[in-house]
Amino acid sequence: DTAVSQTPKYLVTQMGNDKSIKCEQNLGHDTMYWYKQDSKKFLKIMFSYNNKELIINETVPNRFSPKSPDKAHLNLHINSLELGDSAVYFCASSQDVRGGYTFGSGTRLTVV
Amino acid sequence: QQQVKQSPQSLIVQKGGIPIINCAYENTAFDYFPWYQQFPGKGPALLIAIRPDVSEKKEGRFTISFNKSAKQFSLHIMDSQPGDSATYFCAARYSGAGSYQLTFGKGTKLSVIP
Numbered sequence: 518d519t520a521v522s523q524t525p526k527y528l529v530t531q532m533g534n535d536k537s538i539k540c541e542q543n544l545g546h547d548t549m550y551w552y553k554q555d556s557k558k559f560l561k562i563m564f565s566y567n568n569k570e571l572i573i574n575e576t577v578p579n580r581f582s583p584k585s586p587d588k589a590h591l592n593l594h595i596n597s598l599e600l601g602d603s604a605v606y607f608c609a610s611s612q613d614v615r616g617g618y619t620f621g622s623g624t625r626l627t628v629v
Numbered sequence: 630q631q632q633v634k635q636s637p638q639s640l641i642v643q644k645g646g647i648p649i650i651n652c653a654y655e656n657t658a659f660d661y662f663p664w665y666q667q668f669p670g671k672g673p674a675l676l677i678a679i680r681p682d683v684s685e686k687k688e689g690r691f692t693i694s695f696n697k698s699a700k701q702f703s704l705h706i707m708d709s710q711p712g713d714s715a716t717y718f719c720a721a722r723y724s725g726a727g728s729y730q731l732t733f734g735k736g737t738k739l740s741v742i743p
Contacts (some may be wrong), residue, residue: 521672548729558716560673560733572730607672611729617663618731620672 523621540608549591554605635734652719661722
């Protein structure tokens with residue numbers, strides 16, 4: 518059973534389109550995250566969210582928005598896609614007190 | 630800006646060697662220091678972690694050494710194997726204002742040659 522699952526695994530789309538990436542965790546964790554991994558493998562936090570608070574990295578463009586229908590899901594919506602948005606996006610979850618993150622397998626987004 | 634500086638960027642060792650990856654941090658409020666291992670096409674996976682009140686932690690062939698006064702920590706892989714070839718990330722957690730976000734180092738690509 519996959520602990521943190523993301524769909525789709527690959528996403529190729531044209532500039533200007535709007536797309537969504539879905540994430541679900543079955544670990545019962547309190548907090549979920551979105552990270553962006555660029556071509557140099559650098560992992561950068563985009564959002565963290567629990568049922569109380571959304572924390573947004575101030576450098577993330579407002580074209581990106583997280584949506585959480587419930588505690589087990591945190592989807593990522595991206596409007597007006599740009600070439601620079603091409604990257605691998607990882608969803609993760611954690612039970613805050615214990616600290617360890619569990620990552621999904623990633624979504625490779627390619628904007629053409 | 631909370632930063633974690635990781636070195637080297639890449640590392641090649643022979644099978645059986647002991648690769649060492651180093652990380653340094655600035656924020657003394659960091660309270661949890663994990664290492665993640667990432668294989669191509671996969672998400673990072675938690676390998677081992679340490680808290681700042683401990684100077685060393687060992688799990689199997691993986692050891693974290695932690696120097697609180699120097700604000701440095703390192704990962705040692707004993708008897709390295711080709712299957713250890715992956716990208717390794719150190720990270721540090723700041724727990725404040727209800728946030729538990731991890732800040733990652735830039736990663737070290739390890740290649741273990743048979």
